[in-house]
Amino acid sequence: MSNALDVRKVANRYATLLQLCRSRNPTSYPLAQTIHAHMIAFGFRPRGHILNRLIDIYCKSSNITYARHLFDVIPEPDIVARTTLISAYSAAGNLKLAREVFGGTPLSMRDTVFYNAMITGYSHNDDGHAAMELFRDMRREAFRPDNFTFTSVLGALALIADREKQCQQVHGAVLKSGTGFVTSVLNALISVYVKCASSPLESSSSLLGAAKKLFDEMPERDELTWTTIITGYVRNDDLATARGILDGMTEKLEVAWNAMISGYVHRGFIQEALEMFRKMHMMGIRLDEFTYTSVISACANGGLFKHGKQVHAYILRTERKAEPDFSLSVNNALVTLYWKCGKVDEAREIFNTMPVRDFVSWNAILSAYVNVGRIEEAKSFFKEMPERNILSWTVMISGLAQNGFGEEGLKLFNQMRMEGFEPCDYAFAGAITSCAVLGSLEHGRQLHAQLVQLGHDSSLSAGNALITMYARCGIVEASNCVFLTMPYLDSVSWNAMIAALGQHGYGLQAIKLFEEMLKEDLVPDRITFLTVLSACSHAGLVKEGRHYFDSMCGFYGVTPGEDHYARLIDLLGRAGKFSEAKDVLKSLPFEPGVAIWEALLAGCRIHGNMELGVQAAEKLFELMPQHDGTYVLLSNMYATAGRWNDVAKVRKLMRDRGIKKEPGCSWVEVENKVHVFLVDDTVHHEVQAVYNHLEQLVLEMKKLGYIPDTKFVLHDMENEHKESVLSTHSEKLAVVFGLMKLPLGATIRVFKNLRICGDCHNAFKYMSKVVGREIVVRDGKRFHHFRNGECSCGNYW
């Protein structure tokens, strides 16, 4: 009898000790395990209650396996043990086991806390719908939800896409349950309303208003309240309100300050971000990993290398005791700082010496190589990566596409899928850009269809890529369709659409769109002006182009680069305004480079301005002696003027310097005759092939009832001025020939990689008149629409 009493006493002591350990902080868990060892060593066999508490201890010490062992040997584990085990399993990401324990618990045993644990489990494992379902089950079974239930459920709602209605339902349940004044519940409500407001799927400002109303009327606020409302406004891009609330906050809450700083960084307010950092420092608010990371990122985005380095030095001075993984995100931000400030090799150096690395670190270096165009290094770095996530693939795919490796980009996209990665919208954007590079409309269309299937069709980046892809594949109408149906547009979208119109010769429409963009309060950047200038030049809108160039420097404060000047010269040169072009040349704030001289030479070639053309060509020979384009332009210029001796001289120069160019020709229409000049080495059988094609073409035309009213005259330079055949380069002719076979009345699109210069330009004009149809021809990135003998790009040839 007394023995039994003793046992009970000992059991009570052990139970008290364990309870003490559990109510303290996690550091006392090892002690609890020692107590367990003690029991076993002294032959005390713990039973029911104590074993149940030990399960909790082992769960919290992350020894779930042993906790599970105890759980299995207890005849009837109690609800507390079950709850803690569910919680441990879901924290470890093992929802299946958590569900098993949940399902194995009879309804009579269950209580609210038990349901709460499982709801949170779903929520932590990103299954908002399951959490909501369970919440409904629990209410159906008449369990009363409490504060914890509501905070978890509201947290789960944050994961669901279309949730506005459900939020209101839960809000109603909160009011009914009487927890409507509990700070934690109100915090969760504010949090979910604020998230709804920032979601693109839901209606906007009224939700933010609802959140603000809850915030204003709260009986008590805690640290989390402040952070939630401030981050809420930051996420909704209302930085001013967020800042106002922060300034009225007396608590020194670094989390809220960090959110504010990162908000500024994301919106590009670099100075404000740095100012906040200084203020934080002055006010003695704790600076942590998050603060440093955001501030360094601010410096990286603003190109403020010096400031970034100062922050780096400050961290090294003050955070000496920092553990390696403290500095992980800081180091990642530093890597980005260095490469964005043009110091790729230094960034690599930091990466090499980092004690711990994660995906962010690897991907940062990969982006560095890709962004500066060191594509070979990017490729080998990509191969070297120990693990790749979706971002690694995406960076590499779009890097390849943007550097002109369309085929490799598509290959990698397929490989990514084969390795089991579900491509995100950015990856699709990369693959679509690859199609744009290749001019592969069919493949681009397929990707577009898949994009819609996977529900990525509202994606900004994919939409932008589609606009460019369709434009480069000649279907500017499809670009416009994508542009019009995109739910959100950024300046890249506008730039892409303006460029699309410009490439197709719709200069006036491009300008109109640009004006619309300004009305939307979007700030045009240097790319916008490049596309607008291109559009003007392609459509011959000299006055307009000039105007936009001037407003870029004056009103918009964009400093024109060499590329802008090159487009201006191109614009003036095509219009034959050489004295103005010369004035621009004189006023250049730097030495003119290849792009500028090439634009000038192209203009001279059109208008036969020999003197200036030769000057430009000489500069180009100095800068890039091996560039074949210069020789072709120059010889075309001479050919246009009929200066055959000079053409021969250029050809000799090419031979002497070992410059090879595939056979080509030049066309000029003079007095109702199209003269075709073969200006470089054309082998005899090709001439024969051209001849055969032409005979067939003329036959076809006659069959259709057309009588060619223009004579084609071939000048074969090998046999000095011997007029023999009527023709052009075989490939171009084949295209023209192909047009004849198409049904009348259709718009004809030709996606061959043709270069349209004076030669085929006239041919296509002529053909469009003859066949009475629109002909669309791709020329590199540009498109020419030929209608009724005229071309959309104006009379420049």
Added chain:
DNA sequence: GTAGGGTTAG
């Protein structure tokens, strides 16, 4: 026994 906020790579 159960909940809720901030960072870095495109």
